[in-house]
Amino acid sequence: MTSNTLEVSNRLERVRAHLDRWLGAYVGLMIVLGLVAGYYSIGWVRYHEQLLNMVMMASIYIMIFPMLLMLNIRALGNAFRNYKLTTAVVLLNFVYSPLMAVLLGLLFVPSPFVRFGLFLAWVVPCSSMSIGYVGLMMADISAATAMVALSFILSLALIPAESSAYISMFLTHVRGLTLSGAVLGKVEMNLVMTIIEVLIIPLVLAIPTREAMIRRMGQAGFRRISPLFPSITMIGMMIIIFTIFFAHAGVLITHMMDVLGIFYSAMVFGSVSLAVFTLLFKYVKLNRRGESPYDPAMVAILTGIPKNEATAIALSAVALAPLGSGIAFLASMPPSLLPAFQVVFIITFLKLRDRVMNFYGVRREREAIKVPVEEGAKVSARGIAEEGAFEIESMVGKPGLNVLIPVDLSRDTERWVIEGLSRLSNVSSVTLLYVVPLNLSEVSEFITENVIAEGKKVAEGKLINLINIIKSSKIIEINNININYEAAVGDPASIIIDYASTGKFDLVMMGHRPHIIGSVALKVVARSPIPVLIIRRAE
Structure with missing residues (x-):
């Protein structure tokens, strides 16, 4: 590896690490800038709706495609080695999270369309960032890779199925708005088409693109440029968040109670989920015989609780478009706001790693290579370095x-x-x-x-x-x-x-x-x- 190549790789990693560390702050900044700029540009927005929709769609693809390049479909072969872990991850992603969205939405969120956005935000699976979180918890990376791939593939069928059930149960009778069966059917069809357009087609293109890149530059080369992909996804997400709030600043002002409801929901979901399942998986063990319960517990938690809000933003911004741009904006509010809260909980959980490991009774395993040298040296004393941190x-x-x-x-x-x-x-x-x-x-x-x-x-x-x-x-x-x-x-x-x-x-x-x-x-x-x-x- 040349020094120039190494420097480029280091710069990409620094950018990625910076964006990941400050994602919550950047999301908040984009929301504030979008609201302020949109509030003073209401007239301009009204006459340029089509342009803003084009920017939004372009941002969606900028956000989605690099993320799919990081998805390792080959890992699916490892998904069923531990059926207890697989079952737990599927239940967390597609049963527990949607049910929590329904419950917390009914408790805290007034608008039914914002509640639907909250449901979409929590029915989507995790992203490849979850693999990074599992690695930082020093748990099983290969199992996390398999769970991420499996969750994404299952989501292509389960998101439209569960969303259709939600629409039939909670959006059929909305106060102040009559939604006929034909309109609801159009919303459901639009959701399916959105999944095909923004997930399935990009995935079909991303798989051969990834393989071609690996063949051309090798695993090491692909690894060196890998920080570029999540950086582009995060930048695309910030662009679309700015655009959404810029285009609908006037609507948000009248829905501050919904914003507070999203905040309360995020606080309850994050704190309760991480605490309860960390405790639960200590005693309801997911490990196979001879393995530590810590690894599958961390894989299940960190691939089942964090959500891929980039996908949720794309779906919510487009799925309810047949009902009007204002309603589509309400649905996109939760996944646009939630990244600012989610990153706080995940970082806090990562900082508690040592305590979590002690709770599970696990010593951090270090693969050490020890090679004694046949002969060494006796060092002649010439004093102590003045920079010594202690008196030695x-x-x-x-x-x-x-x-x-x-x-x-x-x-x-x-x-x-x-x-x-x-x-x-x-x-x-x-x-x-x-x-x-x-x-x-x-x-x-x-x-x-x-x-x-x-x-x-x-x-x-x-x-x-x-x-x-x-x-x-x-x-x-x-x-x-x-x-x-x-x-x-x-x-x-x-x-x-x-x-x-x-x-x-x-x-x-x-x-x-x-x-x-x-x-x-x-x-x-x-x-x-x-x-x-x-x-x-x-x-």
Whole structure:
């Protein structure tokens, strides 16, 4: 991989991570901007309805197609390995969520058309982002991939079926509006046609497009550009949200109670669902014999509770168009507003990962590679680095000092490692630790155990090379230091703290850039049970 290619990949990932982290804020901003601009442009909107509809349809395809490129249909083969997990995911997506939408809509939302939009928002399945959430919870990525693919395929039939049932039950008699059987039939047919146009046809095009891209650039190449796809989807979603609220700013002002109802519904659905099913799946176990209950529980929760609001926006904005643009707007309000709330609950749940794992009695599993080196070095003491985060002078003379050195394998790693070791004496062992970071792009649905193993293999080669450089350094006197390395997968700060908490090490030594200490180092300094020595890296 060339440095330019790597830089492009890193930039794409930074953009994607930024959009994902601040999605709720951006959705809120688009709503406010749309309302303000639309309120002062009511006359312009009235004469340009057709143009706005064209922008909306274009935004829908911009939003949907990249999302479908990330869908791994091949994973369907793994969907039925655990029938209990499959059953739970199907029930959560297509029974529990729609029933909650009906119940909370009747409790909190006055408008029947906004209630229908809430129903559509929660009858759609999860998106490929759920695979990323499962990965960040350190659960079974391959099972999550299969559940996402299965849920999407089932939704193509279940969304129109359940929506038709909802329309027959709740929209036949609407106060102040007479809806004939012919009109309702037209709405149902329009919903089916919308699914064909915005989901099935793009899916048919996306599958061969994805395969062609993988054949042309390989899995690694496709993985490098993968952050681009969800970024485009999120940008498309923001465009359509702005357009919807811009075109109907006058209508929203008269439906503030519905907005509050959506807020109350989102709060109840998010908090109750995550709490209840985290507790329930602890005791109603979804795992197969010999497996931990934690993995299928997290897969079920994170592929059953979060929803693909991009799909719901597309369906709701078009499905009720036969009843007029104002009613279609009311139906599109819930899926347009819900992303701002959903992301808050998911981020909170991810931050509780360690507590959830402890609740399930699971220790974070780290696949470590340990390779002892035949001969090492005894380090001559030259003092303690002035940048030390703790007072560690008393440790210099301690016999058999065991040092943990987390490294990121960047260009100047060997310099600060050698510099740090040269400032310590009586070192008995050194463990170089590299953590393959598990971010959202690296746990996308095309990631498999083979890809993770490939990343660890590359890290292994670099770690061995780093050990050789340390051994050949003239600054350090080679004698009797045992040097080994370990490669792990997960959140770097959490993994480092876990290693520091094992009782096998006396000191953590880390490097930092001039003028600023990185977030990982700061977390380790704050939470490490043993002293941390911070070494300033080269300019």
